[in-house]
Amino acid sequence: MxxxxxxxxxxxxxxxxxxxxxxxxxxxxxxxxxxxxxxxxxxxxxxxxxxxxxxxxxxxxxxxxxxxxxxxxxxxxxxxxxxxxxxxxxxxxxxxxxxxxxxxxxxxxxxxxxxxxxxxxxxxxxxxxxxxxxxxxxxxxxxxxxxxxxxxxxxxxxxxxxxxxxxxxxxxxxxxxxxxxxxxxxxxxxxxxxxxxxxxxxxxxxxxxxxxxxxxxxxxxxLAQAALVGAFVEPRPPRTRPRNALANIYRTRDDRWVQLTLVREDKGWERLCRALDRADLPADPRFATRDARRANSAALVAILDAAFAAQDWAHWRRVLRAHEVTFGVVERLQELPRDEQARHAxxxxxxxxxxxxxxxxxxxxxxxxxxxxxxxxxxxxxxxxxxxxxxxxxxxxxxxxxxxxxxx
CATH class of the missing domain: 3.40.50.10540 (Crotonobetainyl-coa:carnitine coa-transferase; domain 1)
Structure with a gap:
């Protein structure tokens, strides 16, 4: 508007x-x-x-x-x-x-x-x-x-x-x-x-x-609706061994946290690999399918941790956007007063x-x-x-x- x-x-x-x-x-x-x-x-x-x-x-x-x-x-x-x-x-x-x-x-x-x-x-x-x-x-x-x-x-x-x-x-x-x-x-x-x-x-x-x-x-x-049919979520595993490594947080070189939210893994996974300059990962049998990535989440987190830690947040913001990867930053409230988007919105x-x-x-x-x-x-x-x-x-x-x- x-x-x-x-x-x-x-x-x-x-x-x-x-x-x-x-x-x-x-x-x-x-x-x-x-x-x-x-x-x-x-x-x-x-x-x-x-x-x-x-x-x-x-x-x-x-x-x-x-x-x-x-x-x-x-x-x-x-x-x-x-x-x-x-x-x-x-x-x-x-x-x-x-x-x-x-x-x-x-x-x-x-x-x-x-x-x-x-x-x-x-x-x-x-x-x-x-x-x-x-x-x-x-x-x-x-x-x-x-x-x-x-x-x-x-x-x-x-x-x-x-x-x-x-x-x-x-x-x-x-x-x-x-x-x-x-x-x-x-x-x-x-x-x-x-x-x-x-x-x-x-x-x-x-x-x-x-x-x-x-x-x-x-x-x-x-989760409440699931409980009504007898289904429950187990306590969360640690960040280094998540249920899904593509819905996890990763620390950048300048101590910011990037939140990956790859809801559509069929498209998002290969886009993320290109953004990371890791064209080898989709062919790796540990990560070739959704189920394989779940089974090997700890190994995938280790790779992603090393990748994100190698660059600052500004780099990842630019590169992930360019490759249409769904992501966000875990914002610090100290930065809200200077958030241009908050004022526009x-x-x-x-x-x-x-x-x-x-x-x-x-x-x-x-x-x-x-x-x-x-x-x-x-x-x-x-x-x-x-x-x-x-x-x-x-x-x-x-x-x-x-x-x-x-x-x-």
Whole structure:
């Protein structure tokens, strides 16, 4: 699509009001995507510290930084209202917000939702047209429905992804921060859009939802489907003795790793041999057929290791491309800010926040719209007065709410 393609006058979700009544990552990230495309996202937070995710950048498993890069990513393009939902007056304000909203996103465990009266059946009488989206760790029903779930235990652990990453005689694999959360966020977005589509037709709101567990199994679908018919993958052999030497990684002379992905071996094998200047390999009986290459994978890896180690990554990038070999580089995140392709593809976006001038764009691309510029994320309760005035409260009433601790 050309950069000069005409864009719609309004973003596709302009006019929608979304209540982000959630914490941490997956559900708030879904609200971020809706805000990127024009929705008015109101983050409902408890007075004081607000969403605990505001402090996630201090997590010891996250990179060290002097700026709150995490909150820029998940808090952008939102307005914050701080209300105590346990206080009668705070709850009354919240119900007013619900009555005017199009979408409400929650991710608290079922017992918390029951205690705070945040279930679908609690808010539906206030606004029958509301699309109510819930994210859980393990699902809305069943013996584990009340268990707290994060992506590391529900998405990666329970779904079998970490077990499938085991190597021979090794422990399960490990996950990296929030990867499952961000995948689940896009499922929430899709569910909400389906709910809105139904409302367009019927005028009725309704419940939509997903779980981290469901998204993990879906992401692990090929192996999970095999398990349903009694088939299982054995733990992975080491890199030097892979199941397939042509779907393996190899180190270059300048310490980069090339990922070979020869899905069509019937074409790719001889192309690779030409790129390596090893015309003798296709005739070698150890590597003449697909089965032979599998049986002699360790010997083939030894040959490929020596070949790739003889040249720098720039050489292999040029030569493999020239011979139409399917490959990639195991990229270092330090290089992402300078990745020209990431900027062309809209993966990196500029912000209006001086402390975090660039952020990660959501992955949706539209021919008729661009996400709105990422603004600075709000402070806790930054827009409380503004939002409460919009639902009809006077300045005196707002002051009284603050004095009573119902709002901040």
């Amino acid at each position: 050309s950069d000069d393609t005409p864009l719609d006058a309004e973003l596709p979700l302009a006019g929608l009001t979304v209540l982000d009544v959630s914490s941490f990552i997956a559900a708030p990230a879904a609200a971020t995507v809706l805000g990127d495309f024009g929705a008015d996202v109101i983050k409902v937070e408890p007075p004081g510290s607000g969403d605990p995710h505001r402090n996630s950048f201090q997590n010891p498993n996250y990179p060290r930084a002097d700026v709150n890069f995490v909150w820029q990513l998940d808090g952008r393009n939102k307005r914050s209202v701080a209300l105590d939902l346990k206080h009668a007056d705070g709850r009354a304000c919240f119900d007013r917000l619900v009555s005017r909203a199009d979408v409400m996103i929650v991710n608290f465990p079922a017992p918390v939702r029951e205690r705070l009266r945040l279930r679908w059946e609690d808010v539906a009488p206030v606004n029958p047209r509301l699309i109510y989206a819930s994210l859980t760790g393990y699902g809305e029903t069943g013996p584990d429905r009340d268990m707290p779930g994060f992506d590391v235990n529900a998405y990666f652990g329970r779904a079998g992804i970490l077990d499938a990453q085991r190597t021979e005689d090794g422990p399960p694999g490990f996950s990296l921060p929030a990867q499952g959360d961000r995948c689940a966020a896009m499922t929430i977005v899709a569910a909400i859009l389906m709910g809105l589509r139904r409302r367009d037709r019927t005028g009725q709101g309704g419940w939509v939802g997903t779980s981290l567990y469901a998204n993990g199994v879906w992401s692990n679908g090929t 809209g993966i990196i976006a500029e912000t209006t926040s001086p402390s975090v001038p660039y952020t990660i764009n959501n992955p949706v691309r539209l021919g008729f719209a661009r996400p709105r510029p990422a603004g600075a994320p709000p402070a806790v309760g930054q827009h409380t007065g503004q939002i409460l005035r919009e639902i009809g409260l006077s300045d005196a009433e707002i002051a009284a709410l603050r004095a009573a601790g119902a709002a901040d």
